[in-house]
Amino acid sequence: MKLGVFSVLFAQKSFEEALDYIAAKGLDAIEIGTGGYPGTAHCDPDVLLADEEKLKAFKHAVESRGLIISALSCHANPLHPQKHLAxxxxxxxxxxxELAGRLGVPVVNTFSGCPGDHEDAxxxxxxxxxxxxxxxxxxxWQWEYKVIPYWTEIGALAVKHGVKIGLELHGGFSVHSPATLLRLREAVGPVIGANLDPSHMWWQGIDPVQAVHILGRAGAIHHFHAKDTTIDPINVNHHGVTDMQSYSLMLDRAWQFRTVGFGHDLKVWADIISAxxxxxxxxVVSIEHEDGLMSVDEGFTKAVQNLQQVLIKEPLGEMWWV
Structure with missing residues (x-):
């Protein structure tokens, strides 16, 4: 396995400054935002698709630092009922x-989207x-008329460009659990898989280890995010896991995102990596930082330190003891 990071954390840095910082931490891979919620701070598809020399320079900037691009990520809602937003x-x-195909990046990460409740919603x-x-x-209605038809079309486009689609299982979207991911995969094909983020499993009451087994046995894990969650044992009884309070109200929320190792100990993370x-x-195991108690640098650094202790990097080789 390789250790990577979602570079949206470093949107305030230039692309090359971010690459230098990431490489200096000893990482192997970078996941790059290309629009939607992650923005285009480090990668604007319009610019790169229109200029072959800029495309080559972009790719060289990554490879010259010994890094690979694990995925291009454009998390968004292409099924939004307001047509101009969709x-x-x-x-x-x-x-x-298209850009992933041109760059030789195997995975595009996004959300499934979520429609309205009727055509004019x-x-x-x-x-x-x-x-x-x-x-x-x-x-x-959503699945028959919106979710399956849309992703069938996009899945065919991805196959044409030699790219897989990693859908992040996230509350608020049609695909948010192993079951809903497998439902869409069955309808569309193996081009659809998960960008599995355990933080979203925990707050939904799903054991990430079991999610890995369910999806992994089906060959349905295309990418993996490393982010943690902690659930407040008192607040969750007040608000439930579908707590609608702002993420900034950390003292009162039922759950909150944490950096790796600060929601669950390293034994749990070792179990996830082993699974x-x-x-x-x-x-690639790609670090995503959304910890409201730590700066980006500190949260990222601690995630790197913790994951380096449990990540399995070397091939197994022969079982000499068998």
């Missing part, structure tokens, strides 16, 4: 897929209960 996010995803509608039955009707190896995932 169109902008859809265009970003399409351009990112204004806002996304994320059903989270099977009753009243209205929610079941909304869910069926990844067991199901055949031998790609």
């Amino acid at each position: 169109a902008a996010d859809d265009a970003t995803i399409r351009k990112t897929i 204004k806002y996304p509608n994320w059903p989270v209960a099977p009753w009243p039955n209205d929610f079941q009707e909304i869910l069926a 990844l190896r067991l199901v055949g995932y031998d790609y």
